[in-house]
Amino acid sequence: xxxxxxxxxxxxxxxxxxxxxxxxxxxxxxxxxxxxxxxxxxxxxxxxxxxxxxxxxxxxxxxxxxxxxxxxxxxxxxxxxxxxxxxxxxxxxxxxxxxxxxxxxxxxxxxxxxxxxxxxxxxxxxxxxxxxxxxxxxxxxxxxxxxxxxxxxxxxxxxxxxxxxxxxxxxxxxxxxxxxxxxxxxxxxxxxxxxxxxxxxxxxxxxxxxxxxxxxxxxxxxxxxxxxxxxxxxxxxxxxxxxxxxxxxxxxxxxxxxxxxxxxxxxxxxxxxxxxxxxxxxxxxxxxxxxxxxxxxxxxxxxxxxxxxxxxxxxxxxxxxxxxxxxxxxxxxxxxxxxxxxxxxxxxxxxxxxxxxxxxxxxxxxxxxxxxxxxxxxxxxxxxxxxxxxxxxxxxxxxxxxxxxxxxxxxxxxxxxxxxxxxxxxxxxxxxxxxxxxxxxxxxxxxxxxxxxxxxxxxxxxxxxxxxxxxxxxxxxxxxxxxxxxxxxxxxxxxxxxxxxxxxxxxxxxxxxxxxxxxxxxxxxxxxxxxxxxxxxxxxxx
Ligand code: GAP
Numbered sequence: 001x002x003x004x005x006x007x008x009x010x011x012x013x014x015x016x017x018x019x020x021x022x023x024x025x026x027x028x029x030x031x032x033x034x035x036x037x038x039x040x041x042x043x044x045x046x047x048x049x050x051x052x053x054x055x056x057x058x059x060x061x062x063x064x065x066x067x068x069x070x071x072x073x074x075x076x077x078x079x080x081x082x083x084x085x086x087x088x089x090x091x092x093x094x095x096x097x098x099x100x101x102x103x104x105x106x107x108x109x110x111x112x113x114x115x116x117x118x119x120x121x122x123x124x125x126x127x128x129x130x131x132x133x134x135x136x137x138x139x140x141x142x143x144x145x146x147x148x149x150x151x152x153x154x155x156x157x158x159x160x161x162x163x164x165x166x167x168x169x170x171x172x173x174x175x176x177x178x179x180x181x182x183x184x185x186x187x188x189x190x191x192x193x194x195x196x197x198x199x200x201x202x203x204x205x206x207x208x209x210x211x212x213x214x215x216x217x218x219x220x221x222x223x224x225x226x227x228x229x230x231x232x233x234x235x236x237x238x239x240x241x242x243x244x245x246x247x248x249x250x251x252x253x254x255x256x257x258x259x260x261x262x263x264x265x266x267x268x269x270x271x272x273x274x275x276x277x278x279x280x281x282x283x284x285x286x287x288x289x290x291x292x293x294x295x296x297x298x299x300x301x302x303x304x305x306x307x308x309x310x311x312x313x314x315x316x317x318x319x320x321x322x323x324x325x326x327x328x329x330x331x332x333x334x335x336x337x338x339x340x341x342x343x344x345x346x347x348x349x350x351x352x353x354x355x356x357x358x359x360x361x362x363x364x365x366x367x368x369x370x371x372x373x374x375x376x377x378x379x380x381x382x383x384x385x386x387x388x389x390x391x392x393x394x395x396x397x398x399x400x401x402x403x404x405x406x407x408x409x410x411x412x413x414x415x416x417x418x419x420x421x422x423x424x425x426x427x428x429x430x431x432x433x434x435x436x437x438x439x440x441x442x443x444x445x446x447x448x449x450x451x452x453x454x455x456x457x458x459x460x461x462x463x464x465x466x467x468x469x470x471x472x473x474x475x476x477x478x479x480x481x482x483x484x485x486x487x488x489x490x491x492x493x494x495x496x497x498x499x500x501x502x503x504x505x506x507x508x509x510x511x512x513x514x515x516x517x518x519x520x521x522x523x524x525x526x527x528x529x530x531x532x533x534x535x536x537x538x539x540x541x542x
Contacts, residue, residue, distance in 0.1 A: 009353045013415050014255055016431065020490055022046065022411060023256060035252030035260030037404070042491055045441030045472060047263075047407055050321070051242050053438055054265045054401070057317055058240045065238040065267065066231045070219030072244055073200065073210050081376035082218050082369065084211075089191035092250045096133065097153050097184035103250045104189040109174040112138045115146035118166030120154035129157045134185040136178035139171065149183055194247040196260075212246035217398060220268040221369045224381060235383055235394050236297065236306070238269035242403070254354050256404045263403035269310065270394035272385065273367065274302040280388040303343060306397050307364040311346045314360060314399050318348065322436030323413055327351050328359075341368035348401075350409040359409055360401035367393040410439060414492055420523060423482040433492030434521055437541040442493040443471040444537055447484050449500040451477040460499040463515065463530060467497075470534050471541060485518070494520045495537060503530075 017023040021040030025032040039047055059067050079085045091104035115137070119130040133153045135146040147164060154162035177186055196212040199205075213219070220227075220239045227239050242265045252258050277284045277300060284302035285292060294309040301309070311330065318328060329349040338345055343364040350359045370381040370393045384391045414433040422428050437443060444467060448460035457477060464475045474493065476484045481498065488496055496518040505512030515533065516525045528536055 006353045009415070010255070012431075013353070013412060016415070016433075016490065017043070017255075017411065035249055035258075037256050037259060037261075039407075042441040043407065046410065046435075046439060047403055049439040049441065050403055050406055050410070051263075051265065053321055054317070055240075055242060057320075058238075058265075058267055064233065064236065065240055065269070066227060066233060068220055068223055068227060068239050068241045069243065070216070070223060070241060072213050072246075073198070074213060074219060074222070076210050077376055078218050078222055078373070079195065079211055079214075081372040082221075083372070084195060084214055084218075085193070088195060088214060089193045090250055091189040092192040093186040093189050095179040095182070095184050095186055097149065097156070097179070097182060100179070100181075101192075101250055102179070102186070104176070106251060107176040107186070108180055109176050110136060110178060110180060111173045111175070112136045112171075113141075113146075114170050114172045114175075114178075115143065115150065116166070116168050116170070117150050117164050120150070120159055120162035120164050122159045123161035123163060127159055129154050129159055129162075131157060134178075135183045136172065136175065136185075137183050143169075146183065153184065192248075192250060194249065196246045196248050213244075214247050215245050215266070215400070216241045216243045216264045217266045217268060217400060218369070220266065221373050222377075224268075224270070224370060225379070228383070234387075235385060236269065236271045238267050240265070240267040242266075254352070254357075256408050257352065257354075257357065259404060262405070264400060265403055266398065266400045267310075268369075269306065269397045269399075270383075271301075271303060271306050271397060272388065273392050273395050276385065276388050276390050276392055277302050279390065303364050303366075303395055303397065307344055307346070307362065310397050310399050311348075311362050314348060314362060314401070318359075320436075321410070321439045322434075323350065323409060327409075327413055329356055331358075339363070341365055350405075350413075352409065352412055359405055360399060362397065362399045365396050365398055367395050369396065370394065410435065420485075420489070423480055430486055430489050432489040432520065435492035435494065437494040440492050440494050440541075441472065442474045442488070442491055443541050444495040444497060445474045445476055445484070445488040445493045447475075447481060447496060447498045448477050449481060449498055455504055456499055456501075459503055463497060463499060463533070466530070467534060467537065470538060489520060492520075495540070496520070497533065498525075502527075 020042055022043035024038045024040055026036035026038050027033045059065050092101055093104050094101050114134050116134045118132055121128045133150055135149045137145045150164055151162050179186055195214050198210055199208045200210045201208050220241055245264045246261050249258050249260050252260055274284050281300040283300060285300040285305055286302050287304045287308060292305060294305055294312055327350060331347040331349050333345040343366055345361055345363040347358045348360040349356045374381040381393050382391050383394055414435045416432050416434050419427045420430045446460050446464045448456035450456055464473050467473045485496060498516045502511035503515055513530045514527045515530055517528050518525045
C-alpha cells in the first residue's frame with residue numbers, strides 16, 4: 001500500500017486520535033485553547049502505561065533510584081537559583097501589522113524586494129504618522145502588493161486613506177526580519193520568559209508571585225538532602241519524578257509536540273566528582289579508554305561513562321516499548337550548543353512525520369544545580385562519602401523525557417494502513433495501531449461469536465471477568481466479528497479472544513473451554529485453554 005505523504009499522514013493521525021478517543025483539543029466546545037490537550041479513554045490508558053513502564057524500569061527494577069512526587073508550585077527563589085527567572089526565555093518577534101507573535105528562531109529565511117516607508121499622511125494632509133514601516137515581497141511581484149500592506153499598517157494607526165511617504169526599495173537575501181505570512185516587518189527580537197505566573201494567597205501583589213514549574217527537575221534538587229536521609233542511598237544514586245510542567249510556549253505546534261502544559265519524566269542521577277573517583281579508585285575510566293564498557297556501573301566510572309551509560313539505558317528502554325533504534329537518532333550536542341553548565345548533552349530524537357525531533361535530553365550537568373541551591377538557600381548540599389572519605393557536592397546526570405511527546409511518538413510509530421480479510425475472506429483496508437503490548441491502552445478484547453446466543457454471551461463475560469484483574473480488557477458483542485476486530489485494530493489492542501460454539505463443547509469435549517486467541521499483527525488465530533489464558537497473555541504483555 002502506498003505510504004501517505006507527511007502532512008497527509010499527520011492529518012490522518014490527528015483525526016484518528018479524535019475519532020478513537022486518544023487526544024482531544026482542550027476546551028473544544030469553547031473553541032479550544034492553543035497548546036492544551038486532553039486525553040480521551042484510550043489516550044489516558046496509553047499515558048498511564050508509559051508512565052508505569054518508566055517508573056518500573058527506573059525505580060522498581062533498580063536498587064539505586066528512588067521516587068519523589070513534589071508540588072507544582074514551589075518557592076519562587078528556586079527559580080532564581082536555577083536561572084529560570086533570568087534566562088528561561090525564547091527570543092520572540094511580533095508582526096507589526098497583525099501583532100501575531102513568533103519565535104524568532106522559527107522564522108524562515110526569505111529573499112525578495114523590501115519596500116521601505118518613512119511614514120504616511122492622511123488623504124487631506126491633516127493627519128500624519130511618522131512610524132517607519134517595511135514590507136517584503138517576492139522579487140518581480142507588483143509594487144502594489146507591498147503598498148497595500150503598508151496602507152493597512154497606517155490605517156491601523158488611524159489614517160483613513162493613507163498616502164505613503166518616502167518609498168524606497170532594496171533587494172534582501174535570506175532575511176528573517178519579515179512575517180512569512182504577509183510580508184510585514186517584524187519587531188526586533190526580544191526575550192520572552194516562558195514561565196507561567198500565578199499568585200499564592202489572597203493578595204495579588206508582586207510579593208506573592210509564584211510560578212507553575214517549567215520542569216520537574218528542580219524539586220528533586222531541593223529535596224536532595226531529605227530524600228538522601230530517608231532512603232539510605234549512597235552516591236551514586238538517583239531520584240526520579242513524573243509530573244506536570246508548564247511553559248508559556250510562544251508557538252505551540254505539531255499537535256501535542258510543543259504544548260503549554262505537559263508531563264515530564266525526569267531522573268537526577270547523583271555521582272561522585274571525577275577527582276573523588278580518582279582518589280578512591282586510583283584512576284577515572286572515561287570514553288577515551290581503549291574499550292570503555294558502559295554496561296555495568298563500576299566504582300572507577302567518571303561522569304563520561306555514567307553519561308554514556310544513561311544514554312544507552314534510555315535507548316534500550318525506548319526499544320522495550322516498541323520504538324526501534326531505526327526510529328531514533330542519538331544527537332550529541334556540539335560544544336557551542338551546550339548550556340553553560342553542561343559538560344555534555346545527548347538528545348534522543350524520534351523520526352516524527354513532521355521531522356526528526358527531540359524526545360528526551362540526557363545532560364551531564366556537573367554540580368551546577370546543587371551548588372546554586374546551596375548558595376541561594378544557605379543550606380549545605382554537601383555529602384560525606386564514607387567509602388571515599390571525602391565531602392563534596394555530587395555531580396549529576398539528568399535524563400529528562402516528555403510523556404506527551406513520547407505518547408505522540410508511539411502513536412505515530414504505531415499508525416499503519418494495511419489489508420486484512422473480512423468475514424468472507426475478501427481483503428479490505430484497515431488502519432491498525434501496532435502498539436507494543438506493554439503500552440497498548442487495551443491489552444485484550446473479548447468477543448462472543450454471536451450476541452443473540454445467551455450461552456456464548458455468558459461464557460464470554462466469564463472470560464472477561466477472569467482477565468480483568470490482570471489487564472485492561474474490552475468486551476464487545478456489537479456487530480459482525482470482522483467489524484469488531486477492525487475496531488480493536490484501530491485502538492491498537494494486541495490480542496482478541498473469541499468465544500464460539502467449540503468453547504461451549506458443541507464440537508466435542510476436546511475443544512470445550514478453549515477459545516481462539518487472535519494476534520493483531522500476524523492475524524493468526526490459535527486455540528488455547530481458558531485456564532491458560534491469563535498466563536499466556538501476561539507473558540506477552542509484561
Ligand atoms: N530538566 C531539563 C528539561 O526540562 P527540556 O529539554 O527543556 O529539559 C525535557 O525538556 C523534555 O520535556 C523534552 O525532551 C520534551 O520531551 C519535554 N518537553 C519540553 N518542552 C515541552 C513542550 N513544550 N511540550 C511537550 N513536551 C515538552
